[in-house]
Amino acid sequence: MKTRPQLRVIFFDVFGTCVAQRTPVADELWKAAKEALESDLSSVSSEVRTKAMNMSYEQWFEFGGEWNKDVDIFVSDSKAKYNSVDWRAVDKYRFEALHKLLAQLGLIIPREDDASTSELRVKEGSLWDESQLRQLGLVWHRLPPWPDTCHGLELLNRQFSTVTLSNTYDDLMKYLVAHSSIPFKHVYTSDMFQSFKPNPKVYLGAAEKMGVKPEECALVAAHLSDLKGAKACGFYAIYVERPLEEKNPELREENIPDMQIKEDEDGFVALAERLGIQVD
Incomplete structure (x- = not known):
C-alpha cells in the first residue's frame, strides 16, 4: 500500500458503505x-x-x-x-x-x-x-446508517471535509442524510456531474468542486469497482468492508485499496483512528 498523501477531502460512497441495505x-x-x-x-x-x-x-x-x-x-x-x-x-x-x-x-x-x-x-x-x-x-x-457511521464521521470532521459521492440524485441524498442525521459537511451526487461512477467525470468533477487536487482526496467505499475508478483518477482508495456488500469479489486479486478496514473492525471509527484522529 502506498504512503498516504496529505488528504484534505474524504468522499464517501453511501449506499452499502455509509448506510446498511x-x-x-x-x-x-x-x-x-x-x-x-x-x-x-x-x-x-x-x-x-x-x-x-x-x-x-x-x-x-x-x-x-x-x-x-x-x-x-x-x-x-x-x-x-x-x-x-x-x-x-x-x-x-x-x-x-x-x-x-x-x-x-x-x-x-x-x-x-x-x-x-x-x-x-x-x-x-x-x-x-x-x-x-x-x-x-x-x-x-430512509436506510439507517451503520452503527459506526455517525460517530466515525464526527471524528473525521475534525480533520477533513467529508462529502457524499453517490450514484443518485441530489434530493434523494439530501433526504437520506437528513433522515438519518449523518453529519456530512457536503452532499454531492453523480447527478451533479451529469454522469455516474466509475466515470472519471464524477471523481474529478467532485475534486474540482471542492477546490482540491485529486491527490488531496480519498474515496471511502465498500465496493472495489468504485475504488478502482477513484484510484485511476489519483484518489487515495480506502476500502471499508461491509457485510454482503462486495459485488465484484474477483477484484480482490487486483490489490486496489491503499487502506483497508476489515469487516470485524469498527468501520469509520477505526478509519478515523488509522488516520491519526484521537478516538473518544
Missing part, C-alpha cells in the same frame, strides 16, 4: 407483511395470505437482494444503451420492480388495466394496497 430492507418487508396479516382491516385473500404466511424472514432477505439486483440490471442497461443514467427514473423503476417481483410471488394481484395507465394498481386481496406499496418502495430513502 440488505438487513433494513428485509426488516421492513418482514414487518409490513406481518402487520398486513395481523390487521383486522386487511382484505388479504386466503390464497395470498397462505403464501405470505409461508414466507420466512430469510426469504424476505433474499427477496430484498433480488429487488436490488433487478434495479442494478436496469441501471446497467441504461448505461449500455444511453451511456447515461437518469437517477430519478431509477428511483421510479425501484417501485416498479417491487410491484413486478411481488406479483411473481403471488403476493399482490395486479389490475388487468395496468397497461392503460401509468399508475401501477393492485386488486383487493393483495398483501398490500397501492399506498402501502408506495411507502415500501421508498425504503431506500
Whole structure:
C-alpha cells in the first residue's frame, strides 16, 4: 500500500458503505407483511395470505437482494444503451420492480388495466394496497446508517471535509442524510456531474468542486469497482468492508485499496483512528 498523501477531502460512497441495505430492507418487508396479516382491516385473500404466511424472514432477505439486483440490471442497461443514467427514473423503476417481483410471488394481484395507465394498481386481496406499496418502495430513502457511521464521521470532521459521492440524485441524498442525521459537511451526487461512477467525470468533477487536487482526496467505499475508478483518477482508495456488500469479489486479486478496514473492525471509527484522529 502506498504512503498516504496529505488528504484534505474524504468522499464517501453511501449506499452499502455509509448506510446498511440488505438487513433494513428485509426488516421492513418482514414487518409490513406481518402487520398486513395481523390487521383486522386487511382484505388479504386466503390464497395470498397462505403464501405470505409461508414466507420466512430469510426469504424476505433474499427477496430484498433480488429487488436490488433487478434495479442494478436496469441501471446497467441504461448505461449500455444511453451511456447515461437518469437517477430519478431509477428511483421510479425501484417501485416498479417491487410491484413486478411481488406479483411473481403471488403476493399482490395486479389490475388487468395496468397497461392503460401509468399508475401501477393492485386488486383487493393483495398483501398490500397501492399506498402501502408506495411507502415500501421508498425504503431506500430512509436506510439507517451503520452503527459506526455517525460517530466515525464526527471524528473525521475534525480533520477533513467529508462529502457524499453517490450514484443518485441530489434530493434523494439530501433526504437520506437528513433522515438519518449523518453529519456530512457536503452532499454531492453523480447527478451533479451529469454522469455516474466509475466515470472519471464524477471523481474529478467532485475534486474540482471542492477546490482540491485529486491527490488531496480519498474515496471511502465498500465496493472495489468504485475504488478502482477513484484510484485511476489519483484518489487515495480506502476500502471499508461491509457485510454482503462486495459485488465484484474477483477484484480482490487486483490489490486496489491503499487502506483497508476489515469487516470485524469498527468501520469509520477505526478509519478515523488509522488516520491519526484521537478516538473518544
